[in-house]
Amino acid sequence: MxxxxxxxLFFLSFVTLRGQSSSDNPVRVENLSVQLSDDRIxxxxxxxxxxxxxKVSSNxxxxxxxxxxxxxxxxxxxxxxxxxxxxxxxxxxxxxLPDDSEQLFRRASGEEQVIAYTASLPSxxxxxxxxxxxxxxxxxxxxxxxxxxxxxxxxxxxxxxVVLPNILYRAPEPEPVKRRILKxxxxxxxxxxxxxxxxxYMRNSIELAKIDSTLKGFAPSDVQSIKLHGFASPEGVYxxxxxxxxxxxxxxxxxxxxxxxxxxxxxxTNSTPENWEGFIxxxxxxxxxxxxxxxxxxxxxxxxDVKETELKRMPEAxxxxxxxxxxxxxxxxxxxxxxxxxxxxxxxxDIVKKDPSxxxxxxxxxxxxxxxxxxxxxxxxxxxxxxxYPDNPDANLxxxxxxxxRGDLESAEKYMEKADLSTPEGKNNMEYIKILKEKQ
Numbered sequence: 001m002x003x004x005x006x007x008x009l010f011f012l013s014f015v016t017l018r019g020q021s022s023s024d025n026p027v028r029v030e031n032l033s034v035q036l037s038d039d040r041i042x043x044x045x046x047x048x049x050x051x052x053x054x055k056v057s058s059n060x061x062x063x064x065x066x067x068x069x070x071x072x073x074x075x076x077x078x079x080x081x082x083x084x085x086x087x088x089x090x091x092x093x094x095x096x097l098p099d100d101s102e103q104l105f106r107r108a109s110g111e112e113q114v115i116a117y118t119a120s121l122p123s124x125x126x127x128x129x130x131x132x133x134x135x136x137x138x139x140x141x142x143x144x145x146x147x148x149x150x151x152x153x154x155x156x157x158x159x160x161x162v163v164l165p166n167i168l169y170r171a172p173e174p175e176p177v178k179r180r181i182l183k184x185x186x187x188x189x190x191x192x193x194x195x196x197x198x199x200x201y202m203r204n205s206i207e208l209a210k211i212d213s214t215l216k217g218f219a220p221s222d223v224q225s226i227k228l229h230g231f232a233s234p235e236g237v238y239x240x241x242x243x244x245x246x247x248x249x250x251x252x253x254x255x256x257x258x259x260x261x262x263x264x265x266x267x268x269t270n271s272t273p274e275n276w277e278g279f280i281x282x283x284x285x286x287x288x289x290x291x292x293x294x295x296x297x298x299x300x301x302x303x304x305d306v307k308e309t310e311l312k313r314m315p316e317a318x319x320x321x322x323x324x325x326x327x328x329x330x331x332x333x334x335x336x337x338x339x340x341x342x343x344x345x346x347x348x349x350d351i352v353k354k355d356p357s358x359x360x361x362x363x364x365x366x367x368x369x370x371x372x373x374x375x376x377x378x379x380x381x382x383x384x385x386x387x388x389y390p391d392n393p394d395a396n397l398x399x400x401x402x403x404x405x406r407g408d409l410e411s412a413e414k415y416m417e418k419a420d421l422s423t424p425e426g427k428n429n430m431e432y433i434k435i436l437k438e439k440q
Contacts, residue, residue: 027054027064029134034156042123042158044077044132048115056107056138058084061091063137066119068156070130077119082107128158162439165432167401168425172394175360178340179224186211187331188252193240195247197255208255211334215260218338223260226267227335228252231275233326234311238273238304245271252332274304275329282325290317345370352381356388361395364388379406386415393420400429409436 028049035043048064056062061084066077081098082105083091091097097104105115132154138147189202199208215223230249232241249269257264276298283294294317297310312318340358343351348359348367356364368381379402386392386399400415412433419426 027051027136029151029153032153034132034154036123036158040123041120042127042156043118043120045116045118046153048080048117048134050082050107050113050115052110052112054107055109056082056084058086059090060084061087061139063135063139064115064117065135065137066117066153067133067135068127068130069133070128070156071126073124073126073130075121075124075127077121078103080115080117081105082113082115123158125158125160127156128160130156130158132156162435164435165428167404167432168428169365169398169401170394170423170425172361172365172392174362178342178358178360180338180340180357182214182336182338184210184214184334184336185331186252186334187327188248190244190248193244195244195251197248197251211256212259214336215256218336220260220262222339223262223266224337224339225335226253226256226262226337228267228269229333230269230271231278231329231331231333232271232273233329234274234276234279234304234308235322235326236308241304242271242273245273249332276304276307278329279321279325282328288317288320290314349377349381352384356384359388361385361389361392365398374405378402391418393418393423393426397423397426397429401425404429404432404436409433 028051030047030049032046033044035045037043044066046066062082063079064082065079068075068077079098080103084107088097088104088106105113107113131152134151134153136149136151186207187203188197188207189204190196191198191201197204197208199205228249230245230252232245232248234241236244246269249271253264253267253269256262256267280295280298283291283298286294288294293314294311297307300307311321343359343363345363345366348363349370351358352364352367359367364381364385368378368385371377371381382398382402386395389395396415396417397419400412400419403409403412403415412429416426416430416433419429421427421430
């Protein structure tokens with residue numbers, strides 16, 4: 001368990017004790033301070049002021065002893081001894097001086113003396129609300145107490161330590177089957193009005209190489225499904241564009257099946273005959289003088305062929321679209337769903353540096369534990385996990401725990417917004433945050 005201790009300070013300007021023969025000039029206590037440190041050590045500091053007229057006969061001494069009293073308990077703090085001249089000489093000669101020479105003083109008659117007192121001791125529960133008093137004991141030459149006075153200095157407040165719960169992490173559940181989806185776009189060029197793929201035509205070698213390099217990274221059995229969605233540009237008759245978009249998408253499907261020997265049933269195709277959504281995005285980001293009119297036409301509810309006719313009424317703009325926009329609008333989006341093998345913790349430590357998306361949340365957590373809890377790598381892996389899975393409750397809970405351990409309360413609260421607070425770990429860490437904030 002971790003503890004937070006509240007430092008409590010007590011200050012008194014001054015209090016007084018009656019002197020042996022000078023009641024009009026009593027001993028004063030000034031600058032009284034009682035402090036409780038975070039490791040539960042009680043420190044007592046004060047200045048004991050002996051005024052000019054405070055007299056200690058030559059053969060006597062006076063002892064000042066702070067005492068903590070409360071609940072039928074008491075703790076006597078180290079004493080301060082003030083000697084008359086003869087008494088000190090006799091005590092030295094007979095080896096009767098106390099062991100603590102720093103607490104021994106000879107009274108300087110006719111002068112004000114300031115004795116800086118300090119002592120410390122471990123606090124105990126019974127000391128809470130206990131009274132701190134100062135005992136003044138005049139002792140004669142026969143070591144007999146002649147006069148004892150007590151002065152109440154202050155009451156001590158020893159608050160109970162605030163106990164913080166341990167910060168908890170939650171081991172994520174293993175991912176039974178690690179399914180991942182890879183998305184991309186292919187810009188395959190076709191001769192005008194054709195639906196056959198020619199690998200060496202225009203940019204096709206580059207575009208097909210992107211698909212090839214992606215699929216070569218998977219065993220055929222790992223590929224679960226491929227979704228192809230083809231788009232044609234708004235150029236030409238809509239009915240013909242339906243034919244082109246559908247046929248060109250299916251042509252890419254056939255290419256993949258033959259190239260990688262994949263079953264036909266796992267590849268789905270869909271198509272959009274004219275890519276008006278993409279057209280509108282390009283128009284909105286353009287600087288064409290006719291931009292407003294172009295957007296008005298593109299967003300209208302008229303038939304696609306009517307839209308094209310209206311656009312052609314702006315010949316310069318339409319030529320610009322034909323050269324710069326329409327080739328971009330003709331493309332195929334693909335999504336490849338595949339299965340990733342499981343990785344041991346040691347392997348995961350290497351994989352996370354290259355492609356953390358290949359790891360499950362549990363694999364990252366195990367890799368973090370292998371790195372050593374509290375190490376720099378441990379925290380990097382916990383942080384990488386929440387960046388890779390930003391909406392996962394366990395990833396956010398663990399990121400919050402790591403932030404708390406590093407003293408970052410603000411980040412911890414942010415992560416806890418996405419954590420599952422119904423779990424024991426979630427409840428625990430929220431309680432930790434609550435207590436921490438109450439004591440700030």
